[in-house]
Amino acid sequence: xxxxxxxxxxxxxxxxxxxxxxxxxxxxxxxxxxxxxxxxxxxxxxxxxxxxxxxxxxxxxxxxxxxxxxxxxxxxxxxxxxxxxxxxxxxxxxxxxxxxxxxxxxxxxxxxxxxxxxxxxxxxxxxxxxxxxxxxxxxxxxxxxxxxxxxxxxxxxxxxxxxxxxxxxxxxxxxxxxxxxxxxxxxxxxxxxxxxxxxxxxxxxxxxxxxxxxxxxxxxxxxxxxxxxxxxxxxxxxxxxxxxxxxxxxxxxxxxxxxxxxxxxxxxxxxxxxxxxxxxxxxxxxxxxxxxxxxxxxxxxxxxxxxxxxxxxxxxxxxxxxxxxxxxxxxxxxxxxxxxxxxxxxxxxxxxxxxxxxxxxxxxxxxxxxxxxxxxxxxxxxxxxxxxxxxxxx
Amino acid sequence: xxxxxxxxxxxxxxxxxxxxxxxxxxxxxxxxxxxxxxxxxxxxxxxxxxxxxxxxxxxxxxxxxxxxxxxxxxxxxxxxxxxxxxxxxxxxxxxxxxxxxxxxxxxxxxxxxxxxxxxxxxxxxxxxxxxxxxxxxxxxxxxxxxxxxxxxxx
Numbered sequence: 001x002x003x004x005x006x007x008x009x010x011x012x013x014x015x016x017x018x019x020x021x022x023x024x025x026x027x028x029x030x031x032x033x034x035x036x037x038x039x040x041x042x043x044x045x046x047x048x049x050x051x052x053x054x055x056x057x058x059x060x061x062x063x064x065x066x067x068x069x070x071x072x073x074x075x076x077x078x079x080x081x082x083x084x085x086x087x088x089x090x091x092x093x094x095x096x097x098x099x100x101x102x103x104x105x106x107x108x109x110x111x112x113x114x115x116x117x118x119x120x121x122x123x124x125x126x127x128x129x130x131x132x133x134x135x136x137x138x139x140x141x142x143x144x145x146x147x148x149x150x151x152x153x154x155x156x157x158x159x160x161x162x163x164x165x166x167x168x169x170x171x172x173x174x175x176x177x178x179x180x181x182x183x184x185x186x187x188x189x190x191x192x193x194x195x196x197x198x199x200x201x202x203x204x205x206x207x208x209x210x211x212x213x214x215x216x217x218x219x220x221x222x223x224x225x226x227x228x229x230x231x232x233x234x235x236x237x238x239x240x241x242x243x244x245x246x247x248x249x250x251x252x253x254x255x256x257x258x259x260x261x262x263x264x265x266x267x268x269x270x271x272x273x274x275x276x277x278x279x280x281x282x283x284x285x286x287x288x289x290x291x292x293x294x295x296x297x298x299x300x301x302x303x304x305x306x307x308x309x310x311x312x313x314x315x316x317x318x319x320x321x322x323x324x325x326x327x328x329x330x331x332x333x334x335x336x337x338x339x340x341x342x343x344x345x346x347x348x349x350x351x352x353x354x355x356x357x358x359x360x361x362x363x364x365x366x367x368x369x370x371x372x373x374x375x376x377x378x379x380x381x382x383x384x385x386x387x388x389x390x391x392x393x394x
Numbered sequence: 395x396x397x398x399x400x401x402x403x404x405x406x407x408x409x410x411x412x413x414x415x416x417x418x419x420x421x422x423x424x425x426x427x428x429x430x431x432x433x434x435x436x437x438x439x440x441x442x443x444x445x446x447x448x449x450x451x452x453x454x455x456x457x458x459x460x461x462x463x464x465x466x467x468x469x470x471x472x473x474x475x476x477x478x479x480x481x482x483x484x485x486x487x488x489x490x491x492x493x494x495x496x497x498x499x500x501x502x503x504x505x506x507x508x509x510x511x512x513x514x515x516x517x518x519x520x521x522x523x524x525x526x527x528x529x530x531x532x533x534x535x536x537x538x539x540x541x542x543x544x545x546x547x548x
Contacts, residue, residue, distance in 0.1 A: 085512070086475070086511070086516070087475060087516050123514075128528060159419075176415030274474070303478075312474055
C-alpha cells in the first residue's frame with residue numbers, strides 16, 4: 001500500500017466507528033436517558049456487549065447491574081482517569097475534547113444504578129486539565145439539578161502513582177490513604193469507595209456507554225467481532241509511520257494494523273502497554289486485536305529492527321520495580337529480581353539458561369501477586385524472553 | 395506565606411476529613427514545592443493523625459515530595475516511547491545547562507531535575523513536565539530555550 005491508499009483505508013476504518021469524537025447534544029441525551037427505566041438502560045449496556053476499555057475488559061452492563069442490586073446507603077460512580085499504562089494517552093484527549101460526553105456517561109450510570117455522587121480521578125500528570133474539568137463539573141451539577149437528577153460530580157487529583165489505576169488502590173487514594181490495592185472480593189460494586197457500592201469505569205467506557213444510549217445497542221454491536229464488540233480508541237507510538245490517537249473497530253488482525261501504522265520494518269508490537277504482550281512479526285497475521293486474541297487498553301507500541309528488545313524489557317522492568325506498591329512480596333521482590341536477573345544474564349554473570357528461572361518467577365508472580373501489576377508482568381517478560389531471547393544476551 | 399498559614403489555608407479550603415488528606419498535601423506542595431518535616435507535623439496536627447501515618451501517605455506518591463525541591467520541578471519522561479524518541483539527549487542538555495544531575499536541585503533552589511514514568515505523550519516524545527506544564531516534541535535546542543525562558547522570567 002502506498003501512503004495514499006493507507007490514508008484512505010485508515011479513514012474508512014475510522015468512519016466505521018466514529019463514536020467517541022463525534023459531537024452530540026449531551027443535554028438532550030441526558031434528558032432522554034433519565035426518562036428511561038434504569039433496568040432498560042442497564043439492559044441496553046448489557047446488550048451492546050460493551051466491555052471495559054481500561055484493559056481488563058469486564059462487561060460494563062454487568063458491573064452496572066451488580067451495583068444497582070447491591071444494598072448500600074449511598075452509591076458512587078467513579079471515572080478512572082488515572083491513565084498510567086506506558087504507551088496509553090487516549091483518555092487525555094477524550095477527557096479534554098469530550099468532557100461532556102464522559103460526564104453524561106457518568107450521569108446515565110448514576111441514574112441506572114441510583115448513585116448520587118460521582119468523581120473523576122485524574123492522574124497528577126494531567127493536572128493541566130484540572131481547572132477545565134472542575135469548571136465542567138460545576139456546569140453539569142447545575143444541569144443535573146435543573147433536570148431533577150440527584151447527582152453531583154467532582155474531580156479528585158492523583159499524585160503520581162501508576163498502581164492507583166488499579167480500582168481498589170484508586171479508592172484507597174481517594175480516601176486519603178496510600179494507594180495500596182485491596183483484596184478482592186469484595187468487588188467494588190459491593191464495597192468500593194468508602195466501602196459503599198461503586199461503579200468504576202474507564203473514561204472511554206463511560207463515553208461509549210453514553211453513545212450506546214444515544215444510538216442504541218444494535219449499531220454498537222454491529223462493529224467489531226462476536227467477542228469484541230464495538231470500537232476502541234488506540235494510542236499508537238514508537239516506530240510508527242502514523243502516530244497518535246485513532247478510533248478503530250476491535251478485531252483487526254495485527255498484520256492489518258502494522259500495514260497501516262508500521263514503518264515497513266516492524267519487528268514487534270507491544271500490545272497493551274508494559275503490562276501487555278509483545279508480538280513478534282511472525283505472529284502478526286495470526287493475532288487478533290481484541291478480547292479473543294490480545295486484549296489492550298489501547299496502547300500499541302511498534303518497534304523496528306534497529307531497536308534492542310533487551311532495552312525495551314529493561315525499561316519495562318525498571319518501570320515496574322519503581323511502581324510496585326511494595327505491599328505484597330511476590331511483586332515487591334519479584335520485580336527487583338527480574339530486573340537484576342536480566343542484567344546478570346546480559347553481563348554474562350549468569351548463563352542464558354538462568355532466563356528459565358526468571359520465567360518461572362514471572363509465572364509465580366502471575367498467580368501469587370495481589371493485583372494486576374504483579375500479575376501481568378508475566379506478559380511482557382515471558383513474551384519478550386521467548387521471542388527475542390538472543391537479544392537478551394547479545 | 396508562612397508554612398502554618400499555608401497549612402491552615404489548605405485545611406480551611408478542604409476540611410480535615412480523612413479523604414481530604416491528599417488535597418491538603420497537594421495544596422502544600424503547590425505552595426512550598428515539597429513537604430518538610432514541619433509541614434507534615436502541621437498537617438498531622440490538623441488532621442489529628444500520627445505524623446508517621448501522614449508521612450507514610452506522602453512518601454507513597456511521587457508528586458508529594460518529602461525532599462527539598464526547586465521552584466521549577468522538571469520531570470522528564472523515561473518510558474519506552476520517549477526513550478526511543480531521544481530522551482537521553484534531552485537529559486544531557488538539561489544536566490549541562492543546569493549543572494546538576496538527575497535527582498538534584500540547583501544551588502539557587504530554582505530548578506530540580508527528575509525522571510518520571512510515562513506521562514501520556516508517547517506519540518509526541520520526548521516529553522517533560524515543568525511543574526504542571528507539559529512540553530512535547532523536545533530537542534536539546536528547544537530544552538535550552540525553555541530553560542532560558544524560566545531563568546529570565548523568575
